[in-house]
Amino acid sequence: MFLLRPDKPETEQDEAMFDASYKLFCERIIRQRLLVNNEVLRMGQLRQAFIDMVKANEGVDASNYRQDLLKKRLAQDFPQLAFHMPTKRNVCELVFAETLSKDALVDMLPDPSGTETTQSSELSQTDSDNETGRTKCQTTHEDTRTLYTAALFLKRLLSDTPGMSCPWPPTSENVNVTESQTVVPIGLYNLLSWIIGSTEEPTLDHYVNIDDDVHLKVLSVCQDIVYLASKGRKQTPKSLALGLPVRHLTGSSRIVSLLNRLGHCASWDTVLSLDTSLAQLTLVEVSHHS
Missing domain, CATH: 1.10.10 (Arc Repressor Mutant, subunit A)
Incomplete structure (x- = not known):
């Protein structure tokens, strides 16, 4: 051996x-x-x-x-x-x-x-495919953790948001832009403003300042998120104010229901109830004046 x-x-x-x-x-x-x-x-x-x-x-x-x-x-x-x-x-x-x-x-x-700024030819300007794959995996893991943490923070903010607090039925004084901002958490509004590049102001102390036309769009998306997060239990000025004119202009329950399924407005029953309550409120006010 x-x-x-x-x-x-x-x-x-x-x-x-x-x-x-x-x-x-x-x-x-x-x-x-x-x-x-x-x-x-x-x-x-x-x-x-x-x-x-x-x-x-x-x-x-x-x-x-x-x-x-x-x-x-x-x-x-x-x-x-x-x-x-x-x-x-x-x-x-x-x-x-x-x-x-x-x-x-x-x-x-x-x-x-990935662009090399030195003039040496001994260093490659790009990494191998295997290294790129590993970098992507690391990026995905890190970004997932960061985004998930941010999502949990916003979820708590949305849970603490009271929604509209005015008595029923809400009137034009309660469904305007100013009131819309009161149902949107600062963190949510500022995050969307950062995402779309409207501002680079890193603060949660107040609503960041952005252009007026963008401000309306951000408020609109934020109200959709508030409405969706509460599964429709928390109405917003947008969810009520959008459904009502659509009903008056089209009289179509299908269109209102479609917008509701997309998360843009309240359900047909809620819009109909609001319209009826506003009509009754108008009759009461007229009778008082007469």
Whole structure:
């Protein structure tokens, strides 16, 4: 029976591969560009530069060389390097010298759109498809968590919103633009204003200032959300004011019901009840004057 020396684990073999190209890569890219020039580069760019060097110096296709293995080698050989994953996951992990100041770091950040601003041909301007896939997964996870947290916050605001508090039936004094704003939470209104780019004012202390024509549209959408979140239990000036003129102009219950199903106005029964109550209120006022 022959005693054979056990093979090295696959990870150790992978780490030791392309040693000559790795040394050249460290000298030209890591020491010169990161440590001397204090540049900030993406991990994906470093991997691509390493692959290009292997191809140029050894004539070997190293496209399967994993990014995490390269990062492990760099972390072991260059403890002065810092690896940072940005909060906004639209760019790959950043690599730079840990001695780099915050101001210099901001100035040296690569273009998040993926365009390389340096003139070196040794760094790829785009990441591999696999890295792009991983970045998308990370972005989806981070964005999902952020959006879900914001949604829970707005859900609580909508739950605490009292809705219209005027006595029935509401009159023209209760279904105007000013009253519409009272049933819309500040957080909801400001969020929609930020989403559509009407303002960049980061506040929840008051309703942000936007153009009047956009203000009406945002109020309209916000009232739809208030009405929808309450499953129609909380009426809004829009839900009542829109259904009533549509009934008068068309007399069609189908059109009102269609708008109701789309969340734009109250149900046909509610609109009919409002119309009847307003008519009765008018008769009472006329009888008092006579």
